Amino acid sequence: MAAQFQKKVEIFETEEEVAVRLGQYTADLSAKFVRERGAFTVVLSGGTLIDTLRKLAEPPYKNIVEWGKWHVFWVDERVVKKTHPDSNYKLAFDGFLSKVPIPPGQIYAINDALPAEGAAEDYQARLKHLVQRNVIATSKVTGFPRFDLMLLGMGPCGHLASLFPAHPLCKEKTKWVTYIKDSPKPPPQRITFTFPVINSAAHNAMVVTGDDLADAVQIALGNSVPPFTLPAQLLAAEEEVTWFLDQTAASKL
Numbered sequence: 001m002a003a004q005f006q007k008k009v010e011i012f013e014t015e016e017e018v019a020v021r022l023g024q025y026t027a028d029l030s031a032k033f034v035r036e037r038g039a040f041t042v043v044l045s046g047g048t049l050i051d052t053l054r055k056l057a058e059p060p061y062k063n064i065v066e067w068g069k070w071h072v073f074w075v076d077e078r079v080v081k082k083t084h085p086d087s088n089y090k091l092a093f094d095g096f097l098s099k100v101p102i103p104p105g106q107i108y109a110i111n112d113a114l115p116a117e118g119a120a121e122d123y124q125a126r127l128k129h130l131v132q133r134n135v136i137a138t139s140k141v142t143g144f145p146r147f148d149l150m151l152l153g154m155g156p157c158g159h160l161a162s163l164f165p166a167h168p169l170c171k172e173k174t175k176w177v178t179y180i181k182d183s184p185k186p187p188p189q190r191i192t193f194t195f196p197v198i199n200s201a202a203h204n205a206m207v208v209t210g211d212d213l214a215d216a217v218q219i220a221l222g223n224s225v226p227p228f229t230l231p232a233q234l235l236a237a238e239e240e241v242t243w244f245l246d247q248t249a250a251s252k253l
């Protein structure tokens with residue numbers, strides 16, 4: 001059973017303003033969780049999110065964030081080598097992680113030597129180990145891992161992570177990490193967190209910029225009632241879901 005959570009929508013004139021706000025928001029949550037529990041567990045997605053995170057790797061945040069307390073995970077990953085242009089790890093490393101001093105042992109990439117099913121099982125087992133060590137907290141509400149912050153993006157079809165519209169993976173109830181071999185968006189083989197894990201995060205930030213996303217934003221944030229059609233409509237959190245939009249993405253609200 002999901003907890004009651006706050007849903008906020010912040011709309012900015014430009015993508016640059018979204019990037020500025022996202023830097024401040026993430027740095028504030030980092031300070032809060034480091035103060036409260038001595039660590040900050042952050043989950044990244046791929047896509048445009050990584051570029052919008054750019055302000056965090058610049059002063060003042062580059063110098064004041066306690067990077068040594070960060071533990072970094074991926075909400076989804078493509079089953080390709082870490083050096084492949086489709087790799088979400090490579091995207092994040094090149095655009096963000098290589099610019100900030102997070103200890104390499106606290107960056108948890110998927111095992112790129114394994115096929116999809118094995119990579120999902122391996123990632124889930126590593127998460128369970130980190131939950132046992134209390135590096136990742138546990139939700140008292142759902143019993144699933146409770147990451148401090150997930151930084152998410154949405155595709156024009158309304159998918160988040162590698163959870164696509166009408167795909168049975170959206171209904172997974174027990175696994176923490178699963179795999180897909182028929183992703184409608186290439187590459188076809190991926191691993192992904194499931195909704196029970198995503199929605200057990202303390203904070204979920206959905207970062208959406210660009211006019212190609214306006215239709216999906218309209219549906220996701222409209223007043224539609226179940227049955228849901230877009231995965232993004234299912235997004236919840238234990239404390240707060242915040243949508244960060246630029247004016248073009250918000251143009252149909």
Ligand SMILES: O=C1O[C@H](COP(=O)(O)O)[C@@H](O)[C@H](O)[C@H]1O
Pocket residue numbers: 044045046047048049076077088152153154155156159160161162185
């Ligand atoms: O395939 C993916 O797409 C989504 C959205 O990406 P965007 O380029 O439309 O921002 C992304 O969040 C996910 O991590 C990625 O694997």
